[in-house]
Amino acid sequence: MINRQGVFKISIGFINGRFISIEEEVIPIDERGHQFGDGVYEVIRVYNSMPFMADEHLERLMRSAEAVQIEPNQSLDQLKEIINQGIEISGLTDAEVYIQVTRGISPRQHHFPQCPASLSMTIRPVRLVSEELRRNGASVTLMDDERWANCYIKSLNLLPNVLAKQAAYSAGHYEAVFIRDGLITEGSSSNVFVVKGQVVYTTPLSKKILSGITRQAVIGLCKELGIALEEKEMTTEFFMDSDEIFITSTTTELLPICSVDGQTIGDGKPGSITQRLYTAYQVLYKGTKNRQNRVIL
Template identity: 55%
Template sequence: MGIGYINGKFTNLDELVLPIDERGHQFGDGVYEVIRVYNGTPFMLDEHLDRLINSSKAIKLPITQTVEDFKNLILEAVDKSQLMDCNVYMQITRGIVTRNHLFPTVPVSITMTVRPAKLISQTTREKGETAIFHEDERWANCYIKSLNLLPNILAKQTAFEAGCYEAILVRDGYVTEASSSNVFIIKDGKVFTTPLSKQILPGITRMAVKNATNLLNIDFIDKNFTPEELLEADEVFVTSTTSEVLPIVKVDGKLIGTGKPGEVTNRIYQQFLKLI
């Protein structure tokens, strides 16, 4: 069950609505957000929408809607879906117009879906997940949450074919992030993660984890680290809207710490649940 939306109209998810001259379809010319809804309430909605606006500005997308407009639209969609625990996917593109590389003078196109949340099982959380290292082949502006995700998809597929959950990306000898999540290591009770820059997405769950560590009096340190330092960490976890806080217990076939989810990661996850 779920619901769709395109440019002012709510639709069924199986209804054919995408125009062939949509610039998101033809160029990947747009941005998006994924928002988790818990018990009918979108989590960190303001932060998600701020990032959406910032991404739009970064690609010179001429949106006229305000954060409040988007908030009302999302709440209406969640209400119409009748789903209490769901994922909202919102996409904004440069519009519907005959294919041409130059910016058109047409309204932006807004589409959205609301679907039931896919939960990670408690068994998986208790066991932890695995990952591989993969070269970061993405463009220079990964802070923009754009529709151009082909390098991420290829890395994620490579991880899947290796029997792993994630691909941890490495650029110039340092970990940046993963194919669809931010990466954290824990050493001597301290949390380390890649500093915010154009090379990584400013994750909303990353922000929530920083809040959680502050509440727990755990040091949260923005610091670049190498794959070797990651393998020598006591614990590793990744974060995203859909993964939440997920332990990684093996990378490239090598166990992290004891090979089981660690105590600090679990404390952070439990505090994250309280924030929800």
């Protein structure tokens, strides 16, 4: 499976110090990520063989780990090195890196064991959003936010997110958008933006949402492009009565939302500000240099 020449393109795994075939069955029965969801994770997009906004993702991974008192065995630089090595071995130029740190492997007990943290990773070809969805926009459904109080931590415990996403899918929607105390928080795996009268709005950072790296990039692009942006608590009425809606995430990038629970948003087509920001986002990531420091546009 070693692929130093970049000849093959393969999905690969990594666990506690070694690269493995993606099919290898490796999780020990007493792994706490497996038994308790006792860990944190990141998803990083690879463009042109380079991880995009890797520092931001890995800094968030460290913050999440600190928040749940897990001490990763690797420094941020070592993590970056492992990811880069993995990308090289996989031979993939466009990929998704999934990386998780757990409290480790120890006989099951609730309190913290004395054991080193585990690190595992997968690198796979990217699953692109269909061109049709990008062109026509997606639909979302609103749902009560039944998650815990610390959604700023990118924890492995995703059961409420999984159930919400499945309920949305089963009802023919792309995403579930959560409401807590009458206010929009975020999607089950995305942040939420609204455009109204040429102003872009997004939910302010708090413990109720994840500080999305794509959200951060989009806020930066608004500043660069001179588009007014406001971080604002949004009621359901405010959300439904918008000119444009889009969601953001590492894998979805920016995706226009043209319908909420069957109600058309704006004129039912992806809006002009959403499109402008998506184009700018593409320029941003297409400027990602590959390993030979060449910019591929």
